[in-house]
Amino acid sequence: MIRAALGLGSNLGDRLGMLRAALRSLQRGGMAILEASDVYETPPWGVTDQPLFLNACVVAGTELSPEALLLCLKETEKKLGRKEGFRWGPRAIDLDILLYEDLLLDSPGLSIPHPRLAERPFVLRPLADIAPCWRSPRSGQTVEEMAKNIDPREMAQLLKIVPLRPGRTKG
Numbered sequence: 001m002i003r004a005a006l007g008l009g010s011n012l013g014d015r016l017g018m019l020r021a022a023l024r025s026l027q028r029g030g031m032a033i034l035e036a037s038d039v040y041e042t043p044p045w046g047v048t049d050q051p052l053f054l055n056a057c058v059v060a061g062t063e064l065s066p067e068a069l070l071l072c073l074k075e076t077e078k079k080l081g082r083k084e085g086f087r088w089g090p091r092a093i094d095l096d097i098l099l100y101e102d103l104l105l106d107s108p109g110l111s112i113p114h115p116r117l118a119e120r121p122f123v124l125r126p127l128a129d130i131a132p133c134w135r136s137p138r139s140g141q142t143v144e145e146m147a148k149n150i151d152p153r154e155m156a157q158l159l160k161i162v163p164l165r166p167g168r169t170k171g
Helices: 015-028 066-079 121-130 143-148
Strands: 002-010 032-036 038-042 053-062 094-100 105-107 110-112 159-163
Touching: 002 015, 002 121, 015 032, 015 053, 015 066, 038 121, 053 121, 066 094, 066 110, 094 110, 094 121, 121 143
Parallel strands: none
Antiparallel strands: 002 053, 002 094, 032 053, 038 053, 038 159, 105 110
């Protein structure tokens, strides 16, 4: 089984309900959720004039190739009601592949690790909670090291809300 780190985000409607529905959908699709972070309320990134996000990360076990995993995530988004909008705009659900074992992939439709992983506190903070020692094959830095490179003022804007999986903090 291959380990993949996934980012989950939502800033429209029942944000927490949407993250948990995405998690259930991934599990029904055959993914094993090995670790799940807490959920953080975070300011929007890129386009800032929109509602606050809820973000979380999971480490999933999968047999899917990177391309098949991306297709699965996009189908899950669509099934959960994601509508096409503008880049970095508001969305009911957003699912991203952050890391896939130690794979380095740059293709027209998919880059692994996620190309903006090291810039995004809303991903690094929850991912550091569950996979601090995972190294990016692009930079060689661990998730924890990347998180420490983020401006502390940006990290301070992230508010831990609840565990992604009710009754659990990890695992």
